[in-house]
Amino acid sequence: MLVIAIDGPGAAGKGTLAKRLAAHLGLDYLDSGSLYRAVAWRVIQAGADPADPAAALAEAKRLDPADLGRPDLRTERVARAAAIVAQSPPVRTELTDFQRRFAASPPGGKGAVIDGRDIGTVVCPQAKAKLFVTASAAERARRRTLELQGRGEKAIYAAVLEELEARDRRDMERAVAPLVAAPDAHVLDTTDLGPDAAFTAALEYVTGLSAS
Numbered sequence: 001m002l003v004i005a006i007d008g009p010g011a012a013g014k015g016t017l018a019k020r021l022a023a024h025l026g027l028d029y030l031d032s033g034s035l036y037r038a039v040a041w042r043v044i045q046a047g048a049d050p051a052d053p054a055a056a057l058a059e060a061k062r063l064d065p066a067d068l069g070r071p072d073l074r075t076e077r078v079a080r081a082a083a084i085v086a087q088s089p090p091v092r093t094e095l096t097d098f099q100r101r102f103a104a105s106p107p108g109g110k111g112a113v114i115d116g117r118d119i120g121t122v123v124c125p126q127a128k129a130k131l132f133v134t135a136s137a138a139e140r141a142r143r144r145t146l147e148l149q150g151r152g153e154k155a156i157y158a159a160v161l162e163e164l165e166a167r168d169r170r171d172m173e174r175a176v177a178p179l180v181a182a183p184d185a186h187v188l189d190t191t192d193l194g195p196d197a198a199f200t201a202a203l204e205y206v207t208g209l210s211a212s
């Protein structure tokens with residue numbers, strides 16, 4: 001099964017790139033961050049504490065794939081809670097199993113593009129194509145501020161930057177499956193690349209692999 005693993009920090013352009021690659025290559029797309037967000041959302045809905053590992057694991061076991069597209073997963077409150085539930089090893093194991101099942105039998109049967117933090121390192125270390133998409137914190141904060149403002153949320157650049165750097169630290173310093181580029185990943189820095197240029201570069205890398 002063809003698996004394209006795309007990892008990197010928040011707001012680096014992974015999601016946009018992953019969706020576009022999947023559509024272009026006829027593969028199924030899974031946003032693994034939405035799994036962590038959906039668990040966090042369920043914990044909040046249940047009135048529990050995201051830092052309570054038992055509550056988070058119970059919700060991870062009850063995860064409903066229908067929750068993954070909920071627009072209210074995209075709020076900053078859910079993002080903060082998601083970074084907390086993502087620190088729990090049993091929650092990660094549960095969600096890793098979900099992702100591996102998707103990679104092994106994607107709905108369309110042709111292959112999968114999965115984006116996240118640990119896809120190339122932990123979830124699918126055998127993936128043939130691995131991209132690590134990154135950009136400077138300042139550029140990522142600029143993009144995230146525009147995205148939030150575009151959705152009508154009040155977003156101040158300095159606060160968004162601070163929150164993004166705090167989340168980077170939590171993702172990178174986590175004991176289990178920290179955010180790190182796999183040694184065999186192709187690093188794509190999108191600080192100075194627009195979405196079209198990033199897509200072209202990623203497609204060149206992926207098609208170059210199948211040619212070799």
Ligand code: DC
Nearest residue numbers: 032033034036082083086116117118
């Ligand atoms: O990419 P995102 O902002 O939707 O991710 C939400 C949180 O989930 C973020 O703190 C990182 C975490 N996450 C993770 O730990 N592992 C993944 N494969 C995907 C996301």
